[in-house]
Amino acid sequence: MSNKQALKQYDIKKYRTPDGYTSDICVFTIISEKNEAYKPPTMDLMIMLIKRAALDSEGNMNIEANKWAIPGGFVQDNETGFQAAKRELEEETNISGIHIKQFGVYDKPGRDPRGWIISNAHYAIVPDTYLSLRKAQDDAADIELFSIKEVLNLNLAFDHKQIIADAIQVITNDLLQTTVAKNFLPENFTYSELQAVLKTVTNDPAILSDQSFSRKIKSLPFIQEVQGKTTTRTSKRATKLYRFIEMDVIKPIYTARY
Amino acid sequence: MSNKQALKQYDIKKYRTPDGYTSDICVFTIISEKNEAYKPPTMDLMIMLIKRAALDSEGNMNIEANKWAIPGGFVQDNETGFQAAKRELEEETNISGIHIKQFGVYDKPGRDPRGWIISNAHYAIVPDTYLSLRKAQDDAADIELFSIKEVLNLNLAFDHKQIIADAIQVITNDLLQTTVAKNFLPENFTYSELQAVLKTVTNDPAILSDQSFSRKIKSLPFIQEVQGKTTTRTSKRATKLYRFIEMDVIKPIYTARY
DNA sequence: ATTAACAATAAACAATTTGTTAATTAAAAA
DNA sequence: TTTTTAATTAACAAATTGTTTATTGTTAAT
Numbered sequence: 001m002s003n004k005q006a007l008k009q010y011d012i013k014k015y016r017t018p019d020g021y022t023s024d025i026c027v028f029t030i031i032s033e034k035n036e037a038y039k040p041p042t043m044d045l046m047i048m049l050i051k052r053a054a055l056d057s058e059g060n061m062n063i064e065a066n067k068w069a070i071p072g073g074f075v076q077d078n079e080t081g082f083q084a085a086k087r088e089l090e091e092e093t094n095i096s097g098i099h100i101k102q103f104g105v106y107d108k109p110g111r112d113p114r115g116w117i118i119s120n121a122h123y124a125i126v127p128d129t130y131l132s133l134r135k136a137q138d139d140a141a142d143i144e145l146f147s148i149k150e151v152l153n154l155n156l157a158f159d160h161k162q163i164i165a166d167a168i169q170v171i172t173n174d175l176l177q178t179t180v181a182k183n184f185l186p187e188n189f190t191y192s193e194l195q196a197v198l199k200t201v202t203n204d205p206a207i208l209s210d211q212s213f214s215r216k217i218k219s220l221p222f223i224q225e226v227q228g229k230t231t232t233r234t235s236k237r238a239t240k241l242y243r244f245i246e247m248d249v250i251k252p253i254y255t256a257r258y
Numbered sequence: 259m260s261n262k263q264a265l266k267q268y269d270i271k272k273y274r275t276p277d278g279y280t281s282d283i284c285v286f287t288i289i290s291e292k293n294e295a296y297k298p299p300t301m302d303l304m305i306m307l308i309k310r311a312a313l314d315s316e317g318n319m320n321i322e323a324n325k326w327a328i329p330g331g332f333v334q335d336n337e338t339g340f341q342a343a344k345r346e347l348e349e350e351t352n353i354s355g356i357h358i359k360q361f362g363v364y365d366k367p368g369r370d371p372r373g374w375i376i377s378n379a380h381y382a383i384v385p386d387t388y389l390s391l392r393k394a395q396d397d398a399a400d401i402e403l404f405s406i407k408e409v410l411n412l413n414l415a416f417d418h419k420q421i422i423a424d425a426i427q428v429i430t431n432d433l434l435q436t437t438v439a440k441n442f443l444p445e446n447f448t449y450s451e452l453q454a455v456l457k458t459v460t461n462d463p464a465i466l467s468d469q470s471f472s473r474k475i476k477s478l479p480f481i482q483e484v485q486g487k488t489t490t491r492t493s494k495r496a497t498k499l500y501r502f503i504e505m506d507v508i509k510p511i512y513t514a515r516y
Numbered sequence: 517a518t519t520a521a522c523a524a525t526a527a528a529c530a531a532t533t534t535g536t537t538a539a540t541t542a543a544a545a546a
Numbered sequence: 547t548t549t550t551t552a553a554t555t556a557a558c559a560a561a562t563t564g565t566t567t568a569t570t571g572t573t574a575a576t
Binding site: 015016017018019020021074075076077078079080081102104105107108109116118120172173176177178179198202204206207213216217219220221222249250251252253254255256257258 | 273274275276277278279332333334335336337338339360362363365366367374376378430431434435436437456460462464465471474475477478479480507508509510511512513514515516
């Protein structure tokens with residue numbers, strides 16, 4: 001019946017519609033400080049920002065010029081915001097399979113002076129290899145990595161300070177409560193490499209202690225020891241390798257230790 | 259690079275804008291089955307759906323008529339999607355302070371036959387008292403509670419099956435990994451009442467066991483014993499009452515027991 | 517060739533927490 | 547007065563954690 005008839009009678013102009021729908025992406029990467037040989041890494045969680053140009057393509061003053069911003073763009077009417085984020089990021093980085101997750105919507109009236117523009121916000125995890133490369137080849141004045149400690153002190157465009165603050169909160173939770181950390185690591189990794197990733201977002205003593213963590217990693221159901229392979233990336237002595245098993249994990253706060 | 263940026267800006271006019279922006283709400287409530295005196299409750303997590311009318315307010319054939327749907331409506335240009343959800347729900351229920359959380363965006367092209375309509379999805383937690391009331395006073399053919407086990411078998415409007423499936427997943431996680439369970443409980447509650455809420459979404463043996471759970475609740479940093487008050491709601495014997503402390507809790511999966 | 521350095525592990529053991537079963541308490545109902 | 551039942555405590559073995567102290571295997575320095 002009548003979905004078709006109903007559709008004919010429906011007046012789409014009854015409501016005011018948004019002036020735009022964008023997909024924005026907080027691009028996270030983890031860099032290893034001084035990567036000495038035979039040393040476990042020390043890592044830092046970084047976020048990539050772009051600097052908005054002073055002038056637009058027509059030579060006029062750009063909106064929110066010279067401020068740092070997260071990359072993004074308009075969503076097309078034949079794709080989802082998630083697909084737009086993936087498309088933009090993969091086109092730009094030329095990497096496939098980037099991990100992206102939607103985490104929030106920013107739609108406060110007046111957030112964008114150009115009109116009623118709704119931002120669908122995502123975070124992405126990109127290998128540091130790409131970003132260093134990218135920064136080297138470009139003129140690169142307009143792209144920069146910032147640590148999550150310093151980024152909120154910058155002069156940020158639009159409501160991007162709020163978006164970034166939320167993204168940091170979300171990725172922190174996800175790193176600790178899901179297996180998303182795997183996206184910051186090679187397929188096979190040592191306990192100290194995983195530990196270094198987690199240390200970027202927690203001070204939990206059970207994670208900080210080498211002995212406890214290297215003992216515990218063996219009993220985690222979502223991590224498996226790689227048989228017959230070792231590495232000397234982090235130590236002179238050959239070191240065991242682990243890999244993540246694809247698995248959903250939910251651990252209630254009601255059964256944890258405090 | 260700035261060229262690329264400028265190009266994106268320039269392209270703004272090329273993209274069409276969405277035909278609508280809606281805020282939709284999965285309304286959850288927990289009902290107590292046969293609430294006998296002096297018995298700990300047995301609870302069920304339910305979701306409230308409305309049946310879409312055959313005709314709309316102007317007497318025209320309604321789209322997706324006679325299907326079950328989650329409530330929602332168009333966001334106005336002077337409010338956020340979150341505010342719209344709150345406004346609609348609080349207007350309708352006449353309750354203030356309802357817990358609402360945004361959890362996803364649904365924007366797949368073609369999801370709504372009326373056009374390019376973006377749905378900002380929320381879940382809400384409403385006391386069962388209201389919903390029984392509401393169902394009694396209305397003609398009530400158009401509003402119904404469904405258990406989360408049966409709801410996905412219904413004939414649901416638009417992409418609401420996906421939205422509801424996601425909402426169930428999110429609220430399950432939140433119930434176990436945050437203190438959101440407090441919104442299903444009175445200010446002061448017994449261990450067995452909290453246990454009953456959690457049992458609606460988990461089979462974790464440490465939560466199922468009365469002895470373990472009543473012992474554990476005493477050591478949870480985000481729950482506090484209420485001094486000098488007891489209740490006989492759940493037992494003939496006077497029972498201790500607890501309350502939630504406002505607190506963020508993150509427990510890493512890497513330090514849990516398995 | 518020996519030795520120092522050092523990350524990764526293992527060993528050891530006390531302290532803590534959990535799983536489990538049994539006992540106790542308190543108030544309503546029979 | 548006795549029975550019933552949820553809440554709670556007790557008790558203890560089993561498992562896990564925190565912590566300190568070795569041990570291992572390799573590189574680099576002497």
